[in-house]
Amino acid sequence: MAHIYVYSPSGAVRDRAAFRRGVKRLQAMGHEVEIDADALASFERFAGDDAIRLAAIGRAAASGADVALTTRGGYGISRLLPKLPYKALQRAVGKGTRFVGISDFTALQLALLAKTGTPTWAGPALCEGFGAADSGDRADGHGGASSGEPDDIMLACFDDMVSGIGEGTGWRLPKADRDLLAKRRDGHLAHGAMLWGGNLAMVTSLLGTPWWPEVEGGVLFLEDVGEHPYRIERMLLQLHYAGVLARQKAVVLGQFTEYKLGPHDKGFSLAKVIERLRGELKKVPVLTALPFGHLPTKVLLPVGRKVDLLVEEGDAMLLWGHAH
DSSP, rough: OOOOEEEEESSEEEEEEEHHHHHHHHHHEEEEEEEEEEEEOOBBBBBOOOOHHHHHHHHHHOOOOOOEEESOOOOOOOGGGGOOOOOHHHHHHHHHOEEETTTHHHHHHHHHHHEEEEEEEEOOIIIIIIIIOOOOOOOOOOOOOOOOOOOHHHHHHHHHHHHHHHEEEEEEEEEEHHHHHHTTOOOOEEEEEEEEEEHHHHHHHHHSSOOOOOOSSSSEEEEEESSOHHHHHOOOOOHHHHTGGSSEEEEEEEEEEEEOOGGGGTOOOHHHHHHHHHHTTTTTTOOOOOSSSSSSSSEEEEEEEEEEEETTTTTTEEEEESSO
């Protein structure tokens, strides 16, 4: 099927069993899996020191693979931003390599978009996606629980990406979203708008840096893990106060998982955060429930591609045609 290059640009792989399961499952799907020499390297909390991980990214770019797949997220790419091989990554994408990752990988995706306009894919990592088990790869709170098998929707979306037939994704909107959008006559919320975003903490961390993509009239999608709603609100407000959110055609919120409310919250919740955000962004629709984030069921999204965003009879659709 496809040549998949597995490498580790961020956190060290702590769950070796998940790593082995992920490789075996990709192979069972008919893919040729090439494992980077330092995929299991470890230095402090990282998959090798900065030089080792930079070299791994360079090898992924030079691999000629159909897909370059990260092992996991965590943290580490922020350290590498000044030295990333942007031109090599751009050339690799131009030759057909699809770079796929989630979480910390957002930093590389948006930096590459800012520097070269090159698209990548937001999607599963090897351990938490294809190596799923009851425990998951829970290092740093990444991975989450699962049923013990890779999610069928995620697998179908990955197959669509690999085969080049994926043209979009859709999901059912919650009632609150449907009620708000019912007031809009036109269900076509965005046409030919750049899809961008990813992990909220990583997106926010790039604001004001040379690796921030200045996207006007885009569709911004966001997710996060292990962040209390007050921290989610704080990051969203930072993006809002910087003028980022008001310049988008729409903001699409994915899954915000693995946090715990306390008695002192006294009714404060993620729903209240979203309500406040909508109050601030009166002219920019805010959609929720995108099936993407740190959970087994996730779609694959082309970061840096032009998309249409439609709402019809309570269903939202992101359409991008033959992105690759």
